[in-house]
Amino acid sequence: MILPVDSAAAVNEIKDRYPAWTIRRSDMGRWWANTRENTLESGWRATVDADTLVGLDGLLSEQERLRGRTPEIPAQRQEPA
Numbered sequence: 001m002i003l004p005v006d007s008a009a010a011v012n013e014i015k016d017r018y019p020a021w022t023i024r025r026s027d028m029g030r031w032w033a034n035t036r037e038n039t040l041e042s043g044w045r046a047t048v049d050a051d052t053l054v055g056l057d058g059l060l061s062e063q064e065r066l067r068g069r070t071p072e073i074p075a076q077r078q079e080p081a
Contacts, residue, residue, distance in 0.1 A: 010053055011023070011053065014053060014056070014057055014060070017057075017060075018033065018060045018064065020035055020036050020037055020064075021033040021034065021035055021036065021060060022034045022035075022036060023056070029051075030049055030050070030051060031049060031050050031051070031052065031053055031055070031056040032047065032048070032049045032056075033047070033048050033049070033056060033059075033060055034046060034047050035047075035063075041066075043066050044063065044066055044067065045063060048060060048063060
């Protein structure tokens with residue numbers, strides 16, 4: 001299934017995939033995520049941000065990999081033209 005990049009379904013999918021993170025979009029349109037975890041180890045970031053939801057998905061996937069967790073395989077998304 002291909003989801004539009006900023007659809008409510010895509011946002012909910014990202015939130016479901018990364019339950020340890022609070023995800024939001026700023027007034028300027030930038031995507032942010034903050035971890036709910038209290039402990040940060042080397043390479044872990046408390047906050048990540050990206051221009052697009054797809055970019056944020058990639059950053060969160062990398063953070064989860066560093067934590068030894070594997071998120072579910074993401075749905076295919078279309079970048080805006």
